[in-house]
Ligand SMILES: Cc1cc2nc3c(=O)[nH]c(=O)nc-3n(C[C@H](O)[C@H](O)[C@H](O)COP(=O)(O)OP(=O)(O)OC[C@H]3O[C@@H](n4cnc5c(N)ncnc54)[C@H](O)[C@@H]3O)c2cc1C
Ligand code: FES
């Protein structure tokens with residue numbers, strides 16, 4: 256096995272072009288488990304942790320570019336205000352040790368249907384910056400997840416960064432698991448309100464082969480919400496939204512939960528997070544009017 | 546491959562390190578530092594917790610090659626000579642140690658917490674130690690130890 260240690264992203268891309276089967280390793284919280292248990296013996300590891308540019312984030316005109324190697328702990332500490340949904344999801348990942356090391360780039364690389372950042376990236380219209388020695392391309396999150404643990408990266412590509420708008424409205428993320436820490440989602444849900452565009456983002460995780468948008472639920476809710484004269488939500492709207500979110504899922508029965516439970520729980524998460532998000536929106540409107 | 550790393554303030558070198566090996570294996574089997582424990586090798590138990598460049602991580606999930614030229618501090622590096630760190634002392638005095646397998650990881654995690662938050666609340670202690678499992682104590686004595694160490698610092 257080779258251990259490749261590029262110091263710059265350009266070097267890393269050159270190495271990946273030469274050895275497309277080299278496995279990138281960032282925080283190692285997925286890769287090392289596979290190595291320790293002998294589930295994987297790649298011909299080479301490509302260590303990304305020496306590349307300073309991947310560990311940086313920047314904000315220009317409300318647009319954030321988060322380097323693929325920024326660990327969850329720093330997203331929580333530094334980006335909670337601008338990317339509340341991503342920070343909420345990051346807080347639920349693993350344990351402090353895992354959050355100190357694990358990265359969004361690694362979550363995307365692994366592309367597990369249960370990865371916690373995925374619903375948030377979908378709901379917030381994130382775009383993934385994929386790079387190779389051939390150039391850079393921007394992949395909308397909705398086109399990134401192709402199947403269980405499969406993503407849209409070409410063999411010579413690496414994830415450089417994730418692009419997101421600073422939240423234009425309230426965002427929420429919620430996940431169901433068997434305990435509070437260190438738990439893979441049984442199912443998860445993210446919602447993002449875009450008041451200026453009168454649009455809603457909603458996505459489910461751990462409830463289909465890939466994380467996915469709940470498109471019908473998004474459209475229904477965007478039409479029902481009274482954006483200009485916000486008032487408390489009708490229960491019937493919350494309920495219908497929950498049903499449509501559950502319908503967007505195609506879950507399986509597995510050790511973590513049954514398909515029926517997942518659908519039920521998603522409807523509950525959707526109603527609840529919508530309530531919180533709309534409450535945030537109402538609070539903001541009243542403050543602005545006062 | 547060869548790995549050169551600063552461990553507990555001392556520059557160390559290991560040769561013939563397998564490229565897929567973990568930092569935990571490097572510490573225990575090649576550098577003679579068995580303080581960090583191996584219980585799960587999948588990040589679940591925290592008994593392998595060490596500082597990597599001042600940040601607590603599971604050493605079983607760090608590739609040995611990733612620590613080249615970096616700084617690692619293990620539980621062995623907390624005491625000053627014969628004088629235990631206050632967190633270690635508090636664990637002994639509070640009876641927070643039974644079989645002791647989880648102790649090194651918990652001591653490092655608690656040490657880091659008190660460095661960041663000198664007077665942590667109970668929820669803060671629980672949150673900070675959520676990545677460390679103990680099958681013996683039922684955690685109450687561990688919480689006592691952290692409170693004791695905080696009170697003394
Ligand atoms: C105990 C434990 C608890 C966990 N809990 C959760 C949880 O609650 N929620 C959750 O979502 N996940 C969880 N995970 C999984 C893991 O921590 C996350 O998926 C994390 O985001 C992976 O990031 P990493 O940097 O450690 O990735 P790595 O392990 O370094 O890499 C993961 C994958 O992505 C690829 N990769 C990494 N960086 C790039 C890049 N820049 N370009 C292209 N490919 C890349 C790697 O080749 C690999 O296939 C947990 C893991 C453990 C061990
Ligand atoms: S041995 Fe590393 S977390 Fe259990």
Ligand code: FES
Nearest residue numbers: 643644679680681
């Ligand atoms: S004292 Fe035995 S596992 Fe904690």
